[in-house]
Amino acid sequence: MKSDEVAELFDQAVQRLRSVIESGDSDDGSDLLRRAADSGAAAVGLAVGRLSDPDRVVRAAACDLLGATSSLHMDLREKVATALILLAAHESDPEVHWSVARALGDTFDARALPTLVALAGSPDADVRFQVAVAVPAVLDDPPEAAGEAVLIDLCADSEPEVREWATFGLGWVSTADGDAVRQALWDRTQDTHPEVRAEGARGLARRRDPRALPLVRDLLAQDEVHRFTFQAAAYLADPSLLPLLDGFDPGVDAVAEALRECDPLLRAQRDESAWLLLHAVHRRRPDLEVAVFGERCDLGLYLDVTDDADLSGHCWVDGLLRRAGNDPERAADLVIADVTSA
Structure with a gap:
């Protein structure tokens, strides 16, 4: 997409967003921004240039475009997050704050957390809502x-x-x-x-x-x-x-x-199958280190397979057993094939 086409889509989106802010229309131009975001670096370049515009609607739309581009282009997220954090340091308009918070969530960048923590103190409930949505996306x-403290407060x-x-x-x-x-x-x-x-x-x-x-x-x-x-x-x-x-x-x-x-019986059957799977992998490949474990905040069991070099694999036992028709021996063959072919 050419830069003039990106600019045209952006300008159209600004007009739609202006109608939302000034008269409560529902069409905020998101579809236009998503089309512009397809261009990747061109969209980021245009949006960053518009962040200093004196018109708050233009600044908000620029943030929205940065967020949309970040969703589509992982390689641009760091640059997008940097631009949004710099803007937020001196931005005072709640409409722009709303767009900043939403866009920062789309970057999945941990550096955004202090900015979101600051925005959580906004008197505008809509801004606080976007912060509540965005914070989990940037947490390690x-x-x-x-991050834990701001969610507790919210x-x-x-x-x-x-x-x-x-x-x-x-x-x-x-x-x-x-x-x-x-x-x-x-x-x-x-x-x-x-x-x-x-x-x-x-x-x-x-x-x-x-x-x-x-x-x-x-x-x-x-x-x-x-x-x-x-x-x-x-x-x-x-x-x-x-x-x-x-x-x-x-x-x-x-x-x-x-x-x-x-069901204790079903859990016991699952645990037994996981134990048989671990032994089946070990019999086939005694050179591999195999472990079955569970996480407090996760359901089911996980299987880790590693060696002394760079070979490693991690899988959900229930899913692996389903692939193997609940046959631990077949599951052992599958996980070894998965790990060794990676």
């Missing part, structure tokens, strides 16, 4: 203390949508744990909005916190049960949930997962 694993925001996304980010996207994290999630289980309560329960369950069990029981007894509740049940892996789960369709993935994790 485990997250920095500042979990108690006055706006329910901000609380919901912050609770989702803290409890489900992030693996942060500790007394402060669990207290924030527990507090949200008492929220006045059901979506926030469900996120709080799911976040606690993911950390295997026993306080989530009665909450999940109550949620499973409701007329309508969200898939988040089945996920929470799976993490708790408590047999007392089986009678409540039996009434749901086991053909639904989330239900099947919860039934499998809560």
